[in-house]
Amino acid sequence: MIRPPDGRRRRIGVMGGTFDPIHHGHLVAASEVSHLFGLDEVVFVPTGQPWQKESVTPAEHRYLMTVIATAANPRFSVSRVDIERGGPTYTLDTLRDLRAQEPEAEWFFITGADALSAIMSWKDVDQLFELAHFVGVTRPGYQLTDRALPNGSATLLEVPALAISSTDCRRRVAGGVPVWYLVPDGVVQYIAKYGLYREGAPAPTNGMVGPAGGTAQDEQQEEAG
Ligand SMILES: Nc1ncnc2c1ncn2[C@@H]1O[C@H](COP(=O)(O)OP(=O)(O)OP(=O)(O)O)[C@@H](O)[C@H]1O
Numbered sequence: 001m002i003r004p005p006d007g008r009r010r011r012i013g014v015m016g017g018t019f020d021p022i023h024h025g026h027l028v029a030a031s032e033v034s035h036l037f038g039l040d041e042v043v044f045v046p047t048g049q050p051w052q053k054e055s056v057t058p059a060e061h062r063y064l065m066t067v068i069a070t071a072a073n074p075r076f077s078v079s080r081v082d083i084e085r086g087g088p089t090y091t092l093d094t095l096r097d098l099r100a101q102e103p104e105a106e107w108f109f110i111t112g113a114d115a116l117s118a119i120m121s122w123k124d125v126d127q128l129f130e131l132a133h134f135v136g137v138t139r140p141g142y143q144l145t146d147r148a149l150p151n152g153s154a155t156l157l158e159v160p161a162l163a164i165s166s167t168d169c170r171r172r173v174a175g176g177v178p179v180w181y182l183v184p185d186g187v188v189q190y191i192a193k194y195g196l197y198r199e200g201a202p203a204p205t206n207g208m209v210g211p212a213g214g215t216a217q218d219e220q221q222e223e224a225g
C-alpha cells in the first residue's frame, strides 16, 4: 500500500467496469485522473453481474485480464468485491464495501462520459454522491455533462482521446482482426490463449462462470491436479 508522505488521508480512485476486455481507454482514464487528483491508488473493480448489459464473459476471465493489464503500475490494484458479492452489481454496494475496508480514505469514482450520462438510472443514485466524489472523463463519441447531477458532486475532466471500446475489441477478435495496441500485450495473449470472443468461446453469461465457461483458474486447478 502506498502511504502519503505527509500523513494526510489516502486518496483512492475507483475505476469500475465490465472490462470485457480491459483496454487502453480504461487505463489512460485511470492514469490521468490519478495524476491530476494526486491519487495514491486506483482500484479497478470488474463487475460481477452488470445488470444493464445483456451478456458478458465469465467474471474470472475479465478479472484476470484486469490483473494482467494493471500489474505493472504500483498505484493500480484490482478488487474482487463486485465478483464475490454475487447478484447484480450496484455501485452503491461497491463503494460501501470498499469504504468499509478503508473508512479514513477519500474516495473518487471514475467514469467515462457515457456512463456518467446514464448515472441517473443507477440504483439509489442519490446516495452515491455521499460515498465518493465522481470524476467524469471525456470519451470520443459521447457528450460529457454533469447537468443531471447534484451541484459539486462531480468534476469533469478532459483526458487523451482514445476511440477504443470493449465492444469493438470483441468484434475485431471475432472477425480475426488484431487488437494489438488497443489492449495491453498480455491481454492480447490471454484472449488468444483462452479463445475468448471467438465462436465456441466460454459461454457469455450475466457475469459469473457459465455452464460451458471454464476459466483460467479452473484450468490452473486442473493442471495442479
Ligand atoms: N475509451 C474510453 N475513454 C474513456 N473512458 C472510457 C473508455 N472506454 C470505457 N471508458 C469508461 O470506463 C468504464 C468501464 O467501461 P466498460 O468496461 O463498460 O468499457 P466499454 O468499452 O464501454 O465496454 P462496452 O463496449 O462493452 O460497453 C466506464 O465508465 C466507461 O465510460
Ligand SMILES: O=C(O)c1ccc[n+]([C@@H]2O[C@H](COP(=O)([O-])O)[C@@H](O)[C@H]2O)c1
Pocket: 015, 016, 017, 018, 019, 045, 047, 050, 052, 053, 089, 090, 091, 092, 115, 121, 122, 123
Ligand atoms: O449502480 C448501478 O445501478 C450501476 C448501473 C450500471 C453501471 N454501474 C457501474 O458503472 C461502471 C461501468 O459499468 P459498465 O456496465 O459500463 O461496464 C461499473 O462500475 C458498474 O458497476 C452501476
